[in-house]
């Protein structure tokens with residue numbers, strides 16, 4: 171047992187704050203265009219390297235070795251949750267991403283504004299990529315709907331996308347899509363289990379009703395005049411129930427927020443109980459995003475919150491597009507952002523630089539390769555790592571960990587970890 175003196179010292183250790191800098195899809199593989207190096211290995215990154223040289227590094231399997239995660243499951247894992255337990259499909263997470271955050275028992279769907287003819291054949295799955303303000307106007311026509319005692323909530327998303335949330339007793343997400351995912355007839359949703367029949371029936375009624383309410387809506391009269399495909403139906407897919415997640419703040423006994431430009435990341439963080447901070451307009455979530463502004467938003471958030479997760483989407487986009495050189499330019503900007511953080515970070519912060527998965531340029535999609543990781547705080551034990559990259563971080567003392575281990579490691583460094591045992 172610890173003597174009284176050590177006990178007092180431990181209790182007196184000041185609690186630090188934690189900042190996760192998640193550089194989306196940053197990890198890569200050797201690229202022919204870069205002489206066999208990864209974009210991180212190829213690019214000079216003096217600031218990220220400073221953190222690697224002075225901090226502890228390692229590599230991380232976000233979910234498990236060889237498992238390629240989506241950004242959604244990856245962020246759940248980074249927040250310390252087991253995605254196999256809490257991930258209930260894209261519907262609820264995308265709905266939350268556009269501000270439709272449900273509660274336990276609610277069932278959510280991803281939707282498309284589509285164009286159908288009067289025989290319910292889909293003519294254009296994306297209704298000519300209709301977008302707000304037209305979708306915002308159309309959604310208004312669908313407010314306040316109740317079908318068979320089930321409350322129906324809908325919200326428009328980016329472009330032709332929307333989300334549907336059903337609330338009421340006896341709902342079950344185990345239903346099939348009404349979206350044929352092709353130019354074909356609108357499908358009838360079916361319950362895969364007996365308990366899901368009510369949900370399927372409400373969905374089918376809602377889809378019909380969306381057509382009735384939108385087909386002659388002024389927005390569509392106008393589109394018809396211009397020869398544009400009418401946004402005259404909402405088609406559903408990806409049903410999922412809202413998970414029963416113990417809020418991050420309660421689980422870890424600290425206040426928490428996220429700084430992200432992408433709706434899906436905001437949705438995940440929102441479902442996990444983090445406050446979602448509005449980012450300035452310059453933080454677009456695209457390649458042109460203002461990373462310094464985003465870093466400032468995170469630094470400001472740290473004044474108020476104990477934990478901040480910041481996501482920068484840009485590297486993932488170049489990975490999907492297969493543009494290795496472009497990914498290198500993005501990494502240059504990320505490094506400047508790291509330099510800005512280094513200059514402005516107070517010494518009561520534990521900072522972790524990592525990625526949510528690899529998006530190798532030669533693959534164009536997420537893979538299950540481990541991502542680089544560097545953790546830094548004052549008085550951390552440094553190691554052999556001097557370069558922030560896939561190979562550079564692998565020599566560090568953190569070794570090879572899983573995504574959900576990172577939070578615990580940072581909680582410990584922040585003097586927030588509870589002792590196990592006497």
Ligand code: ZN
Pocket residue numbers: 194195240241242244486526527
């Ligand atoms: Zn991602």
Ligand code: ZN
Pocket residue numbers: 195241486490529536
């Ligand atoms: Zn991606």
